Amino acid sequence: MKILVADDDPQLVRALRITLSAHGYEVVAAPDGAAAVTLAAAERPDIVMLDLGMPRLDGVGVIHALRGWTTAPIIVVSGRTGSADKVEALDAGADDFVTKPFQIDELLARLRALSRRVSASPGEPVVSFGDVQVDLAAKAVTRAGALVHLTPTEWQILEFLARNPGTLVTRQALLKDIWGTEQITDTGYLRLYLSQLRKKLEADPARPVHLLTEAGMGYRLVLDA
Structure with missing residues (x-):
């Protein structure tokens, strides 16, 4: 499974690349928002992990750009803790929000959950x-x-x-x-x-x-x- 990591902190990106690769993920990385949009179009990642405060294009802008053509799960990993930032990211189309600093076990659990795509069985009901x-x-x-x-x-x-x-x-x-x-x-x-x-x-x-x-x-x- 391929994950796009978009963050302007090279040390964090390096650590995530090592950790995620060790758990079987293929990692591609972008240092800013504009690069993230370009790389996502080229690489078609299964999951996108991004920060909100990136140069050239912030995280919410990236989410809006990606949601124009992909439904791939997006998880925001950010140091911003205000509920307004979380709501804005979720409204833009993010699927999850993890606050820095984070526990790697929790992040991995959330990635596993986002990667599950279970096909529904035919004949299931409509609930109104x-x-x-x-x-x-x-x-x-x-x-x-x-x-x-x-x-x-x-x-x-x-x-x-x-x-x-x-x-x-x-x-x-x-x-x-x-x-x-x-x-x-x-x-x-x-x-x-x-x-x-x-x-x-x-x-x-x-x-x-x-x-x-x-x-x-x-x-x-x-x-x-």
């Missing part, structure tokens, strides 16, 4: 709530008949909830399903992704009636509200 339809076979979501773009991680969360409608899904179960381990500390990523899903699928995201949070426990998809 409000004006939203979730086609589990086609891995497609529509709202009032219009196609809704979800990132791969947003889809995984929604799919997990849609397969368990009305049931409390714990944070631990979601973390294990999406990132492959319960050991990853939930530092707000699930809340952030649920917020994004509500913006896209709820009539009033501030007062959700379908994608509900059970305080201290997890989340629940309510079909008939």
Whole structure:
């Protein structure tokens, strides 16, 4: 599997190249945003890992450029910790966000999760709530008949909830399903992704009636509200 690493810190890029290569990944690297877009078009990586604060073109600009032609998973690895930066990156089309400094085991777990592409079995149901339809076979979501773009991680969360409608899904179960381990500390990523899903699928995201949070426990998809 090929990973494009875009970061203007040569020491970090060197360390990631060594570590990822040791775990079986093929690594190509770009020192700035413009080079990242060019290299992505030439190399067609399976996963893109990028920083936000790069010269020539920042990370969000790279995400917008890539999302014009590829659905390859994008993971942001950045020293920016503000929620506004995370939301902006996710809105642009990133699939995950890891804050520097990071534990390499956690990063590898997230990469493994992003690399999973399991084909849906034919004949799977369509789950409906409000004006939203979730086609589990086609891995497609529509709202009032219009196609809704979800990132791969947003889809995984929604799919997990849609397969368990009305049931409390714990944070631990979601973390294990999406990132492959319960050991990853939930530092707000699930809340952030649920917020994004509500913006896209709820009539009033501030007062959700379908994608509900059970305080201290997890989340629940309510079909008939």
